[in-house]
Amino acid sequence: MTNHAQIGFGLLGAGLIAPFHAKAIQASQSARLVGVADLDRTRLAKLTGEFNCKAYAGLDAMLADPEVQVVNILTPNHLHTQAVLAAARAGRHLLVEKPPAMSLGEVDMMQAACRAAGVKIGVVLQCRTRPSVQAIRTAMQGGRFGKIYQADTIMKWFRPADYYRMDAWRSSRRSGAGVTIQQAFHYIDLLQYLIGPVQRVEAHMTNLAHPGFALEDTALAFVTYANGAQGVVQASTALWPGTDMRVEVNGENGTAIVVGERMDTWKFKDERPEDEAVRRLGSAAAATGARGAADLGFVDHQAVIEDMVKAIVENSEPMISLASVRPTLEWALAMYLSAQQHTPVDLPIVDDQIMW
Numbered sequence: 001m002t003n004h005a006q007i008g009f010g011l012l013g014a015g016l017i018a019p020f021h022a023k024a025i026q027a028s029q030s031a032r033l034v035g036v037a038d039l040d041r042t043r044l045a046k047l048t049g050e051f052n053c054k055a056y057a058g059l060d061a062m063l064a065d066p067e068v069q070v071v072n073i074l075t076p077n078h079l080h081t082q083a084v085l086a087a088a089r090a091g092r093h094l095l096v097e098k099p100p101a102m103s104l105g106e107v108d109m110m111q112a113a114c115r116a117a118g119v120k121i122g123v124v125l126q127c128r129t130r131p132s133v134q135a136i137r138t139a140m141q142g143g144r145f146g147k148i149y150q151a152d153t154i155m156k157w158f159r160p161a162d163y164y165r166m167d168a169w170r171s172s173r174r175s176g177a178g179v180t181i182q183q184a185f186h187y188i189d190l191l192q193y194l195i196g197p198v199q200r201v202e203a204h205m206t207n208l209a210h211p212g213f214a215l216e217d218t219a220l221a222f223v224t225y226a227n228g229a230q231g232v233v234q235a236s237t238a239l240w241p242g243t244d245m246r247v248e249v250n251g252e253n254g255t256a257i258v259v260g261e262r263m264d265t266w267k268f269k270d271e272r273p274e275d276e277a278v279r280r281l282g283s284a285a286a287a288t289g290a291r292g293a294a295d296l297g298f299v300d301h302q303a304v305i306e307d308m309v310k311a312i313v314e315n316s317e318p319m320i321s322l323a324s325v326r327p328t329l330e331w332a333l334a335m336y337l338s339a340q341q342h343t344p345v346d347l348p349i350v351d352d353q354i355m356w
């Protein structure tokens with residue numbers, strides 16, 4: 001099916017990430033922003049005024065509107081599950097912001113509810129859609145790297161104390177405010193998507209530069225992948241002024257390094273004619289979050305929206321399916337367990353051992 005009517009989207013949450021979703025939906029020819037729900041009337045009025053769409057006082061009101069076919073869950077991390085379950089039961093497809101939930105048990109409940117209702121659920125881990133990331137994925141799948149020796153992410157970002165004070169949940173570990181499950185989740189996900197699964201993690205977590213907030217602003221982990229490769233996760237929001245994150249993959253036959261969204265290094269023993277174009281993927285000027293929470297573009301979100309429309313129209317799985325994100329959450333949770341227990345942790349984990 002190539003010519004279809006626009007799919008109607010509703011946003012739950014009118015906070016920081018909401019305008020990026022609204023712009024992404026309005027920029028997608030196949031999608032339409034129907035309305036937004038938020039308990040905070042001021043935020044709701046501002047966003048719905050700016051994007052000229054309906055305002056709902058809460059999720060129930062939005063779910064009563066048959067024009068809303070997909071609900072984007074943009075509430076704080078610890079509130080995603082209850083909203084996903086309600087929207088699925090009401091027969092709505094779902095796009096849930098990252099991390100999808102705070103435990104594997106919640107992810108399994110979401111998955112079961114969506115399966116029972118026959119609705120799609122995707123996760124907004126938009127970095128997967130970047131052309132530089134897709135180039136690595138294609139080379140991995142084609143075996144071009146040969147044996148993988150190392151795969152790392154280095155995220156040296158900065159968030160000021162004011163960021164953690166903006167909303168209560170941003171400084172609450174229980175709400176998923178720590179750097180591992182909040183900011184670095186994107187790049188742990190890229191490693192999982194490209195190289196995973198992971199067999200063992202050994203993590204250390206500290207608070208370097210945000211005294212007074214009971215969360216880790218810095219996490220370091222040594223990782224062993226199931227394919228035998230090793231790697232590190234080095235993630236922080238304490239490192240002023242913040243520099244673009246890196247994902248590095250080193251195989252026996254080649255090396256790829258993404259910086260921000262740009263392909264920084266793309267070198268293989270068997271150089272091919274198309275490699276020159278791959279080396280030009282991405283832009284150093286693109287905002288990818290290093291220096292502030294709103295230091296982002298919406299192009300990657302647009303790709304996620306359009307992929308959801310495609311999944312609905314073609315009755316296929318969304319590219320960033322909840323099932324494909326479960327191992328990413330398990331990896332992040334294993335890092336918390338390891339840091340708490342001061343010991344390496346083997347996967348699979350029993351996640352209710354984590355003391356949020």
Ligand SMILES: NC(=O)c1ccc[n+]([C@@H]2O[C@H](COP(=O)([O-])OP(=O)(O)OC[C@H]3O[C@@H](n4cnc5c(N)ncnc54)[C@H](O)[C@@H]3O)[C@@H](O)[C@H]2O)c1
Nearest residue numbers: 013014015016017037038039040074075076077097098167
């Ligand atoms: N993909 C990305 O790059 C990216 C970037 C930033 C944030 N996020 C994610 O997006 C989500 C939201 O983050 P944010 O920074 O926009 O948070 P925020 O605090 O700015 O906004 C959340 C909004 O949800 C509203 N809300 C809370 N409970 C509600 C309820 N029961 N019904 C209706 N509205 C409710 C709040 O009033 C608030 O306006 C988080 O999961 C976060 O991790 C993703």
